[in-house]
């Protein structure tokens with residue numbers, strides 16, 4: 001009735017400034033998502049001429065996005081929300097996410113403009129002259145290989161940099177991008193009073209002043225000492241001069257960084273006490289949205305497969321990325337990317353299951369766990385984890401063979417993909433625990449027979465979750481967590497009202513015996529293939 005409709009619906013907002021769009025969700029105090037909206041850069045802001053939200057430059061290595069497009073997208077989405085009658089006065093707090101690694105360069109004097117925004121005007125008209133670089137480097141850029149080599153050399157090599165910052169040097173990581181800006185555009189660099197990540201840039205828009213960089217997204221820069229949670233002086237010095245003063249000090253990801261700027265109170269009707277909780281990277285925010293807990297692992301089965309790990313004691317390596325954990329600042333998270341994901345599964349489905357997923361599933365059901373000792377490695381494109389390409393099949397005696405029968409091939413592909421995931425996750429310090437849950441998402445997570453193999457290989461139950469808005473939802477959850485007291489309250493405690501994921505598969509009896517025997521063989525054969533290709537670990 002009328003009372004319910006008009007009843008106070010306190011909420012938190014979760015934002016996502018991603019590569020292709022700005023998205024927002026409203027989550028009520030029972031942790032239900034009841035509103036969402038989005039602005040797509042290509043479709044809604046065509047004057048910027050982006051494709052997929054980005055500009056790929058002629059050198060095909062440099063990839064940027066216009067910062068004023070992100071600013072204008074926020075104007076648009078707030079106008080859309082206002083036009084739809086969204087009641088901003090009910091927003092208790094907001095947080096958000098940004099595509100990782102991208103960097104925003106605020107021009108000297110910009111903080112004045114941020115602090116004195118006129119509520120009569122949209123943001124983009126007032127921030128036009130606030131950026132020393134208008135085309136921001138983003139995660140798809142791969143033009144900084146030289147800067148990566150210099151940074152690794154400056155700290156004693158790739159493994160040393162990984163121990164210090166959680167990753168070897170990667171072209172997209174922000175420190176290397178800042179180094180390139182300093183080297184190629186020194187005037188712009190010296191005219192820069194503040195450098196933000198996309199996440200802390202977005203938070204700054206809501207704050208009306210510069211928001212600090214959070215530990216978790218800051219871990220994606222090759223600059224933050226992830227154990228000490230301070231900028232590494234050696235990394236800063238190797239990238240650019242006077243960098244620390246342009247970055248400001250990093251903060252725990254659950255920090256309340258301030259109250260919303262009066263600009264939003266006057267222009268949109270936000271409540272004066274609305275809090276801003278530090279924004280973070282889209283992947284850390286997704287970990288929060290999936291409500292990953294200690295011992296859990298999230299497997300996103302997409303074009304490439306991505307693992308989200310919760311780590312207590314990370315083992316930095318030359319593959320994968322370790323970040324400070326966004327919801328527990330004493331712990332860590334890791335990302336591991338496996339490039340041969342669904343495209344590889346579809347290829348084997350076409351070649352060995354006559355293009356049919358039901359034939360594919362039948363083959364999995366008609367073959368035994370362990371595949372009678374047959375093992376396969378299937379990489380149509382150069383794999384990232386580890387760097388292997390091609391098909392490699394071995395029989396129970398570890399003899400390489402050129403082919404398997406169709407159904408053996410199908411099980412060898414799926415068992416191999418999941419054994420690789422477990423082996424490389426454990427290489428970063430992940431350990432399956434009695435309370436471990438595997439959260440599966442993405443296309444292949446709709447195939448129950450594939451999930452059964454996942455449960456068997458890990459010896460843990462598999463749950464299916466929907467992660468369509470996970471970065472936004474995770475940001476709204478983090479806003480509630482920040483409101484509830486952040487570091488003093490366990491995130492899982494703040495999340496106890498959220499809906500539970502649905503159980504999809506539990507390990508078959510005898511699974512752990514089968515894979516405890518197979519996993520070391522798989523690891524050994526992987527090393528054999530690597531050494532034959534001259535890429536084995538020393």
Ligand SMILES: O=C(CO)[C@@H](O)[C@H](O)CF
Pocket residue numbers: 018019098099100101139172220281282283321335
């Ligand atoms: O580079 C990445 C993570 O390291 C991507 O997932 C970006 O965060 C996507 F925005």
